[in-house]
Amino acid sequence: MSIQESVARAQSTLKEQPWRLFASQISILVRNEVRRNLFTRRRIWVYLLALIPVIIILIHYFLDKNTSASQLEEDSFVLAGIVQLYYLRLGIFFACMGIFTWLFRGEMVERTLHYQFLVPVRKEVLVVGKFLAGAIISIALFETAVLACFFLTYSRLGSTGRSYVFDGPGLSQLGSYFLVTALACVGFGAMFLALSLLFKNPIVPGAMLMGWEAVSPIFPAWAQRLSVTFYLKHLCPVKLPVDGPMAIFTIVAEPVSPFIAIFGLLCLTVAILVLSCFLIHRLEVTYTAE
């Protein structure tokens, strides 16, 4: 088949099967973005954000030899605190800020965004492809980190820990931590992707978002539903015994079912992605303005 025939044939196929084209474009975009952004020196600080608790628990693993039942309870609270107060509030938040804002804004800085805009790819497909790539990167990093934290926490306790994991609530808690981590990456990721399309420098709006996520529990219930952590708190398997001002990060004022929490967060994410699809149409490639 000649090249001209190949071109004509490919073009007619694409006209007839646009959804197949969109799916193939998304998979190519995801592949290229993951290759480009997962293992890179620019992401070292993100790896550190994910690994800091792992390193601390590893040190604890070697230094603390107490393996009693009371230690099991204490370690479970420590792990819950790491996930709820560190990963959800800081680690994943800042990592998503770095990963998702870089998806478009980074290409502006590197002056390569025009390559994405000069191919026959709908802007909406580009947003979805990049978002999925960011989600895969962040979920892979933080799920690995949470798994490592979980393994180190309970393996240190020997048979007590094994029994807690395999005969007790351990595995179900691990599943919940995985779910919460993935939803946090998806929810914060969508927010930062939209912010990067709204603002040239998303640091200030990012700080405002962090403030909102922290203080949203004191707002009316309808307003709390616009916060990612509102949904995540309902899915955390271990309730932290936190008193004082820190309780604002863990308190659940109006409990909702896990199904509503998951569905609500996914709806919020989709709504923000739809907004991003509108915003991307406003984006112009003017590198001199960056």
Place this chain on the structure above:
Amino acid sequence: MTLDARHIVFDNVSKFYGEVLGVNKVNFSLEPGITSLVGPNGSGKTTLMNLLTGLIKPSHGAIYVLGLTPQQPVEFFRQVGYCTQFDSFPPGTNGYDFIYWPLRLHGFGHNQARKLTNEALERAGMAPVAQRKVAGYSKGMRQRIRLAQAIAHHPSVLVLDEPLNGLDPMARAESIALFEAIAKQGMHVIISSHILEEVDRISDCVVLMSSGYVVAEGQIKEVRREVRDHPMQILVRCSNAAKLASAAFELDHVVEAKILADGQSVLVRTRDAEQFSLLLNKIVSSGLVEVDAVAPADDDVNSIYQYLIGSDGGPA
């Protein structure tokens, strides 16, 4: 203006960056062939190309490329290839991947994309270095790999922003031959360049730009007619330049007569070339001055450009 499946149409297009003018009230329609955008830096050539390809949006007006707009990217970018001036590449990419993956985004399968990639690399003379990282390429090689990417999917409209920059004479000649071959297939090739002699030679149409405005547009001879109110320049090589210059000055229609550095040539600017020819005949037949050669000095883009915007059109 109407949607036309063969033409590129700019319909009253303006672009402002805040208060700053990019281009203003651009109206023209281009037929297939080679069209050159000529103007100094900041005249709006790149803005016009970025508007054409949808990288930026017009503040007013509309642009149609073969009846399509960049708001229909799937159809539009199958027809359009754009070799930008931005000398930047995705980090870590090699020449082959730089062309192959965009082709996959076009929807070509692995084998088709591989075939088209190899063909584009051959046409741009980049096949031997395709597996090397783009970061290690010379400026000319980077220019050619961008050109290869722009032509790889066989577009009907090829937009090239300063495509000859950084190329050695051999690569420049090869690129020009490639542009001519593409245009002969009935495609649009739109080139911006400061190398006026080369643009002049290969262009079917020129668009002259200055400070965001299109100051003239059409075939070179048409553009020349547009500026016929301006004096015409005639270069005369003769045995006595001073005598010829003094005789020319006596004519009312001669605006300027300049003796050139070689002392053997006079550059005459006249509003009536026919009358000046008669004077020359008279001088030659009287034997006062021997004339070796007479040639119009301004029938190229560069001189028209001088007339129009009072600049030589070279890099600012």
